[in-house]
Amino acid sequence: MYLEVRNLVKYYGEEENKVKVLKGIDCSVEKGQICVLLGPSGSGKSTLLNIIGGIEELDEGEIFVDGKEIGHMNSKELSLYRRNNLGFVFQFYNLVPNLSVKENIEVCEYLSKAPLDIDDLIKTLGLWEHKDKFPNQLSGGQQQRCAIGRALVKNPGILLCDEPTGALDYATSKEILELIEKVNKKYNNTIIIVTHNDAIKNMAHKIMKLHDGKVIKEYENKNIVPAK
Numbered sequence: 191m192y193l194e195v196r197n198l199v200k201y202y203g204e205e206e207n208k209v210k211v212l213k214g215i216d217c218s219v220e221k222g223q224i225c226v227l228l229g230p231s232g233s234g235k236s237t238l239l240n241i242i243g244g245i246e247e248l249d250e251g252e253i254f255v256d257g258k259e260i261g262h263m264n265s266k267e268l269s270l271y272r273r274n275n276l277g278f279v280f281q282f283y284n285l286v287p288n289l290s291v292k293e294n295i296e297v298c299e300y301l302s303k304a305p306l307d308i309d310d311l312i313k314t315l316g317l318w319e320h321k322d323k324f325p326n327q328l329s330g331g332q333q334q335r336c337a338i339g340r341a342l343v344k345n346p347g348i349l350l351c352d353e354p355t356g357a358l359d360y361a362t363s364k365e366i367l368e369l370i371e372k373v374n375k376k377y378n379n380t381i382i383i384v385t386h387n388d389a390i391k392n393m394a395h396k397i398m399k400l401h402d403g404k405v406i407k408e409y410e411n412k413n414i415v416p417a418k
């Protein structure tokens with residue numbers, strides 16, 4: 191899916207305590223691109239990601255997903271939008287502790303009319319020999335692989351990742367980024383990643399830098415071409 195954000199404005203707080211945290215964001219992400227959002231803490235990255243993901247409301251502006259405006263939908267429409275189009279990955283994996291790897295992924299399968307083949311997905315994630323283990327038997331990196339599988343199983347048009355390597359060491363972070371690159375090539379999902387991890391610049395098709403609620407830099411990495 192492709193995405194276009196126009197003059198997006200977001201405030202937090204009320205009346206005299208009102209703070210403008212997104213100050214007119216314009217940006218676009220093409221179908222199949224990996225886009226990375228960089229910028230200091232507090233610059234508005236998570237807020238932007240959450241608004242694109244339909245889990246926070248915007249105050250002004252428009253968001254088009256495959257040409258359809260989603261910024262002014264009611265909560266029922268938004269919930270359908272999320273269910274049909276989005277996968278979320280967070281810093282902390284939020285797996286269900288008493289379900290196995292395979293079961294954690296299966297619980298999201300029913301949400302889709304066209305889910306991915308679970309066994310093939312688990313192999314792609316590199317979790318085949320761990321598929322019957324529970325989250326507390328897995329390393330952080332393995333848990334994040336499972337969380338990525340859960341987000342991907344319904345084959346969403348857009349995958350949103352908020353600090354997916356934030357709790358992992360350098361080597362494991364690299365593996366997770368490589369996995370994201372691999373699934374992007376295999377499933378062609380449009381992927382947006384909020385991160386502090388500079389290593390990601392080498393695999394992102396598009397890099398956007400936020401500062402104080404504004405996009406201060408936006409460029410494409412010409413060396414890599416999106417899957418389609």
Ligand code: ADP
Nearest residue numbers: 202203211229230231232233234235236237238
């Ligand atoms: P980043 O992801 O770049 O660290 P955030 O989007 O989390 O930035 O936050 C942007 C600004 O909005 C910060 O100043 C933060 O404190 C503020 N903020 C974020 N969420 C809320 C909220 N729910 N209520 C009030 N202020 C918030």
Ligand code: ADP
Nearest residue numbers: 202231232233234235236237240281352353384
């Ligand atoms: P991140 O590093 O991912 O940006 P934050 O620590 O900024 O995470 O925010 C974590 C959560 O807390 C987010 O859901 C954000 O909306 C909320 N939040 C951030 N700042 C504030 C704030 N000043 N008041 C209320 N909620 C906030």
